[in-house]
Amino acid sequence: xxxxxxxxxxxxxxxxxxxxxxxxxxxxxxxxxxxxxxxxxxxxxxxxxxxxxxxxxxxxxxxxxxxxxxxxxxxxxxxxxxxxxxxxxxxxxxxxxxxxxxxxxxxxxxxx
Amino acid sequence: xxxxxxxxxxxxxxxxxxxxxxxxxxxxxxxxxxxxxxxxxxxxxxxxxxxxxxxxxxxxxxxxxxxxxxxxxxxxxxxxxxxxxxxxxxxxxxxxxxxxxxxxxxxx
Numbered sequence: 104x105x106x107x108x109x110x111x112x113x114x115x116x117x118x119x120x121x122x123x124x125x126x127x128x129x130x131x132x133x134x135x136x137x138x139x140x141x142x143x144x145x146x147x148x149x150x151x152x153x154x155x156x157x158x159x160x161x162x163x164x165x166x167x168x169x170x171x172x173x174x175x176x177x178x179x180x181x182x183x184x185x186x187x188x189x190x191x192x193x194x195x196x197x198x199x200x201x202x203x204x205x206x207x208x209x210x211x212x213x214x215x
Numbered sequence: 216x217x218x219x220x221x222x223x224x225x226x227x228x229x230x231x232x233x234x235x236x237x238x239x240x241x242x243x244x245x246x247x248x249x250x251x252x253x254x255x256x257x258x259x260x261x262x263x264x265x266x267x268x269x270x271x272x273x274x275x276x277x278x279x280x281x282x283x284x285x286x287x288x289x290x291x292x293x294x295x296x297x298x299x300x301x302x303x304x305x306x307x308x309x310x311x312x313x314x315x316x317x318x319x320x321x322x323x
Contacts, residue, residue: 145314146313203261204306
């Protein structure tokens with residue numbers, strides 16, 4: 104039962120470097136989401152994808168891009184990493200209407 | 216209410232005590248309200264999804280109620296145990312906006 108799989112689990116970047124966080128789900132969910140978690144801020148939505156081929160901005164999209172590659176995969180890209188993007192990133196799927204979200208284990212990203 | 220708000224932010228209770236906390240959400244265009252349990256260093260796990268006004272859901276010692284007309288939900292824990300220590304998040308279905316959570320610490 105894989106559920107939602109995120110890679111990598113940890114990453115350290117230098118300011119200005121780029122990287123892509125990967126997320127895949129095997130539950131045939133239409134919706135997928137990227138959140139960041141910062142101390143005292145809870146979970147904030149970065150981008151979401153209601154279905155394959157569509158993406159929409161969430162609460163904090165600046166500095167990020169996303170790609171819904173297919174129904175299973177939803178990637179998050181940092182083009183030019185900044186220290187303010189140091190955070191724990193969670194991918195989730197599901198939550199259309201009354202369905203709950205299923206979360207990945209998170210990616211801990213530090214930008215120096 | 217424009218956003219999802221939770222109170223209190225944190226709570227310390229003694230083992231065996233019962234406790235409750237609140238989630239307030241925009242009542243217009245309501246569709247569903249989700250509760251999650253989030254242990255440190257893990258990912259959030261779904262507890263309940265609530266859709267109907269007056270709904271009450273129960274899972275062991277944890278239960279939740281919903282009032283969609285006034286825009287609030289209560290989560291209750293009966294006879295708290297140390298393993299209940301976690302952050303409890305609620306989320307409305309409007310882009311699944313999360314509250315900042317209530318961090319519960321149960322003291323043995």
